[in-house]
Amino acid sequence: MTSSAGPDTPGAGGLRRLDSDAAVSARGVYAGYHGIDAVAGVDLTIPSGELVALVGPNGAGKSTLLRLIMGLMRPRRGEIRLHGQAAAAQRRTGAVAYMPQHETLDWDFPASVRDVVFSARYPSLRRSPVRRWLPQPWVGHEHHQAVDRALRATDIAERARRHISELSGGQKKRVLLARALAQEARLLLLDEPLVGVDQNSEALIFQVLRDLRAAGQTVVLVTHDVSGVRQHADRVVLFNRSVIACGAPDELLADERLLLRTADPALARGLEAAV
Amino acid sequence: MAIGDAVIDTLLAGLLAVVNLLPEAVAEPFSYQFMQRALLTSIAVGLVCGVLSCFVVLKRWALLGDAISHAVLPGVAIAYLVGWPFFIGAFLAGALTALGIGFIERTTRLKSDAAIGIMFTAAFALGVVIISQVATSTHLMHVLFGNVLGVDRTNLMLTLAAGAVALVAISLGYKALFAYTFDETHARALGLNTGVIHYALILLLTLTIVASLETVGIILVVAMLIIPGSTAYLLTDRLPRMIGLAGLFGVTSTVLGLYLAFHYDVASGGAMVLVAAALFLGALLFGPRHGLLPRWWRRWQGAGVS
Ligand SMILES: Nc1ncnc2c1ncn2[C@@H]1O[C@H](COP(=O)(O)OP(=O)(O)OP(=O)(O)O)[C@@H](O)[C@H]1O
Numbered sequence A: 001m002t003s004s005a006g007p008d009t010p011g012a013g014g015l016r017r018l019d020s021d022a023a024v025s026a027r028g029v030y031a032g033y034h035g036i037d038a039v040a041g042v043d044l045t046i047p048s049g050e051l052v053a054l055v056g057p058n059g060a061g062k063s064t065l066l067r068l069i070m071g072l073m074r075p076r077r078g079e080i081r082l083h084g085q086a087a088a089a090q091r092r093t094g095a096v097a098y099m100p101q102h103e104t105l106d107w108d109f110p111a112s113v114r115d116v117v118f119s120a121r122y123p124s125l126r127r128s129p130v131r132r133w134l135p136q137p138w139v140g141h142e143h144h145q146a147v148d149r150a151l152r153a154t155d156i157a158e159r160a161r162r163h164i165s166e167l168s169g170g171q172k173k174r175v176l177l178a179r180a181l182a183q184e185a186r187l188l189l190l191d192e193p194l195v196g197v198d199q200n201s202e203a204l205i206f207q208v209l210r211d212l213r214a215a216g217q218t219v220v221l222v223t224h225d226v227s228g229v230r231q232h233a234d235r236v237v238l239f240n241r242s243v244i245a246c247g248a249p250d251e252l253l254a255d256e257r258l259l260l261r262t263a264d265p266a267l268a269r270g271l272e273a274a275v
Numbered sequence B: 001m002a003i004g005d006a007v008i009d010t011l012l013a014g015l016l017a018v019v020n021l022l023p024e025a026v027a028e029p030f031s032y033q034f035m036q037r038a039l040l041t042s043i044a045v046g047l048v049c050g051v052l053s054c055f056v057v058l059k060r061w062a063l064l065g066d067a068i069s070h071a072v073l074p075g076v077a078i079a080y081l082v083g084w085p086f087f088i089g090a091f092l093a094g095a096l097t098a099l100g101i102g103f104i105e106r107t108t109r110l111k112s113d114a115a116i117g118i119m120f121t122a123a124f125a126l127g128v129v130i131i132s133q134v135a136t137s138t139h140l141m142h143v144l145f146g147n148v149l150g151v152d153r154t155n156l157m158l159t160l161a162a163g164a165v166a167l168v169a170i171s172l173g174y175k176a177l178f179a180y181t182f183d184e185t186h187a188r189a190l191g192l193n194t195g196v197i198h199y200a201l202i203l204l205l206t207l208t209i210v211a212s213l214e215t216v217g218i219i220l221v222v223a224m225l226i227i228p229g230s231t232a233y234l235l236t237d238r239l240p241r242m243i244g245l246a247g248l249f250g251v252t253s254t255v256l257g258l259y260l261a262f263h264y265d266v267a268s269g270g271a272m273v274l275v276a277a278a279l280f281l282g283a284l285l286f287g288p289r290h291g292l293l294p295r296w297w298r299r300w301q302g303a304g305v306s
């Protein structure tokens, strides 16, 4: 597997220097559920300020990997560092924003769209000794502006005052994306944010993600939308239980053998052995 | 203690000034000292229970609240045997039960409803056994069913202190509580320690239950932790408004209930919960958006037009 890994696949030694300013660096990570590994031997380095797509078949462990990076699960073995620091310390400061693939939220909860998006301002509010205790309307301009930007970026601004139950499925998805954006975190982990979102919104969202990257934020995006990845992503990570390949989207997504290996590593090994 | 006394005296004086604005017939019972104490206790209990009930309803903790309130019984009984103030035993028993429930949930495959059912019935059974051994005392009856008319100064001070702690904690921690109540996973992504918030909220719940025991009683206190929040939930779609309304309904229930208990010489806890239930029924029938009658009216009108 290591022998034919794609360009830029992090090797054992050479990339140590990069690790210190990498947004994410995972080394030998194993983790799973009920004693069965869902990801095994993940070595991954994601440089800061890139828009990275994580691509792989259903059940490949993409969501598991994001949960590991987010600290919602612990690795059984291996280590994950964020921005060169212990991951837990980074998370405590709110430096990582996360949008889950499936949410089990109570959409009857008494809150407006704006309230939900505003909740993401908590980490930066907490840094102010006074404002963190104040009610929402009095916390200061910059926080409300960040919320407004996120609402506009996801094209949901005109529904900001609505109750959250009055939204369609795709709109709910956009609200959760707006919430992740409003956090203004250095690292965004987005698990299939484009599923169920219409084409105009998808184009808008990609535009927003590229703006984030231009501002120096790092975005890790799980998606099955290969053409979107080719157009917009800086880097693609082909993933199935571990990193199959990591590199430029145009090269990797044109490589039939890599794609086959991602789709079905066992079958690919069999074929290669036969050749 | 001196400060506490001064606070209580000031509050009582303020309350009396308000009461004296009311018509003679209504104000008359409050010339008794015990009624003044009862009124102040009722207001505090109604307000805190009402505010906290919003989180109980939204977190679906109704069963947990019921469990903690029942589980304080052995604590009360043991404190009675040993001669401690009852609220210390009650608080310890309630907090231990809540921890036990969390422990069973985390270490076994049982879900929370079974864990809650096991812990609180076991604790309540222990309380029943202890009580059947000691001669039934009127004090224990008061803890079971509530007797706001018998609240003494110590208990009043405890209730006020517990209420102040709960209200200050909720208003200062509102943003964290909002994130935690709506979306626990996201709260963790925001860097919040959800474990701490979870147990802090449970401790507040236990504190509120203990502070309300003498007023509403073990058996019915959970009603005050469910009904006002539910009533408010039928009337509004915003959390701050829901909390305000629930506090208002809580106070209305306890104060009206106190008045009824005095006039008809019935158990105060029962009277208060009946008022709360009546308010709920009102919201259920007449609530402008989610109420049944307005909904039927709109449907009937819609049918008439088409
Ligand atoms: N909560 C869970 N309990 C047990 N097993 C799980 C759980 N979540 C995921 N798995 C298993 O872990 C593996 C990886 O799942 P994961 O959700 O990470 O895949 P994914 O790449 O995100 O797939 P998809 O494209 O369908 O979202 C799967 O085989 C799945 O069966």
Ligand SMILES: [Mg+2]
Pocket (backbone or CB within 6 Å): A062, A063, A064, A101, A191
């Ligand atoms: Mg997934």
